[in-house]
Amino acid sequence: MSHCVFITGTDTEVGKTLVSQAFIKALVKRDYRVSAFKPIAAGCEVSEQGLVNEDALALQKASNVELSYAEVNPFALLLPTSPHIAAKRESVTIDFDSLDQNLDQHKVKSDIVVVEGAGGWKVPVSDSEFLSTWVKLQKLPVIIVVGIRLGCLNHALLTLESIRNDGLEVVGWVANKVDPDFGCYDENVAFLESHISAPKLAEIPYLSKSEMMDVEQYIDLDLFKFE
Numbered sequence: 239m240s241h242c243v244f245i246t247g248t249d250t251e252v253g254k255t256l257v258s259q260a261f262i263k264a265l266v267k268r269d270y271r272v273s274a275f276k277p278i279a280a281g282c283e284v285s286e287q288g289l290v291n292e293d294a295l296a297l298q299k300a301s302n303v304e305l306s307y308a309e310v311n312p313f314a315l316l317l318p319t320s321p322h323i324a325a326k327r328e329s330v331t332i333d334f335d336s337l338d339q340n341l342d343q344h345k346v347k348s349d350i351v352v353v354e355g356a357g358g359w360k361v362p363v364s365d366s367e368f369l370s371t372w373v374k375l376q377k378l379p380v381i382i383v384v385g386i387r388l389g390c391l392n393h394a395l396l397t398l399e400s401i402r403n404d405g406l407e408v409v410g411w412v413a414n415k416v417d418p419d420f421g422c423y424d425e426n427v428a429f430l431e432s433h434i435s436a437p438k439l440a441e442i443p444y445l446s447k448s449e450m451m452d453v454e455q456y457i458d459l460d461l462f463k464f465e
Contacts, residue, residue, distance in 0.1 A: 240345035243409065244378040246355040246370075246401070248393035252385025253414035253442070255293040256453055258354040260440065261381075261462075262300040263454035265350055273303040273348035276311045277337050277372075278356045278363060281318030289314035293354070303348045312340050321369070322362040332363040334372045341376065353378065359397050370404060379409040381439065386426055387417040394430055409463060410439035418444040437461040 245261070247254045258274065265272045274297035282289035287307055294311035301310075313332050315324035325332050344351045353373075355361065361369050373380070380401050384394045394411075401408055411434055413427050420426075431438060440456045 240348055240351060242341070242345070242351040242353060242376070242378050243381055244353045244355060244373050244376075245381045245383060246359050246373075246397070247383040248358060248385060248390060248397045250357045251416070252383050253412075253416060254354050254383050255296055256442070256445075256450060257381070257383045257412050257414060257440070258297055258352050259300045260442070260453040260457050262297065262352050264457040264459050265352075266300070266302045267454065268459065270349045271303050271347070272301055272350050272352060273305060273344045274298055274301040274310055275341065275344050275351055275353045276356075277340070277353065278313045278315070278321050278332060278369060279311050280315040280321050280324045280356065282314045282316050284316075289316055297352075297354060303344075305344075305347070309340065309343060312336060320362060321356055322364050325363065326365075332367075334367075334375065337372055338376070358393075359400050370400075374404045374406060377406065379407050382408060382411040382434075382436075384411055384413055384430060385416040386413050386423060387420050390426060391429055395433060398434060408434070408436045410437045410461060412440045412442065413438060414440075414442045415444045 245254055245258050262272050276294040276297055279291035279294050282291045298310045317324035359370050363369050382397055384390055439458055439461050442456045
């Protein structure tokens with residue numbers, strides 16, 4: 239039986255892809271078949287194989303399950319804006335049935351599916367639907383990536399509240415230091431530890447590009463209860 243986990247962020251640019259890569263690599267090292275699924279990506283580039291997204295390509299590379307780009311990222315949008323705006327301008331309909339079918343294909347091929355969201359928890363995919371609605375329908379367990387910077391406490395607690403109000407389980411969170419100059423780092427992380435009952439699965443320092451290659455070392459898989 240395949241297991242899935244959904245990785246969301248407290249905002250955009252908080253390190254969801256870095257954390258998703260870290261989990262994929264850490265699980266691969268434990269000999270799991272791990273597939274990467276990025277349902278929606280806005281801000282793609284034109285390539286020989288069509289529209290591709292840098293984050294989705296990184297996830298595809300980290301996975302040890304052979305997947306086409308379209309399987310990793312079925313909805314690739316050109317404009318670097320909210321998916322609902324990009325989809326409307328590009329005449330694309332993001333439908334949940336397609337996402338269901340894509341996720342089912344991943345489950346057949348893998349032991350664990352790491353699903354990375356787009357933006358924050360309540361990112362809209364149309365004028366009336368949110369990506370979180372699909373996650374709720376799939377009943378996926380959620381990991382929150384908190385970008386530790388000014389405002390992160392409010393963003394983290396609101397995200398946690400929203401996920402739980404949607405009836406989903408937060409199975410863990412990750413503190414990712416996105417601002418190297420941010421003061422009171424330790425106090426912010428300590429506050430989050432005392433207010434988020436789910437385990438802190440990783441604390442990732444500010445990393446250079448070369449250091450990101452080994453980001454999986456920060457993941458504590460023993461706290462990651464995916465079964």
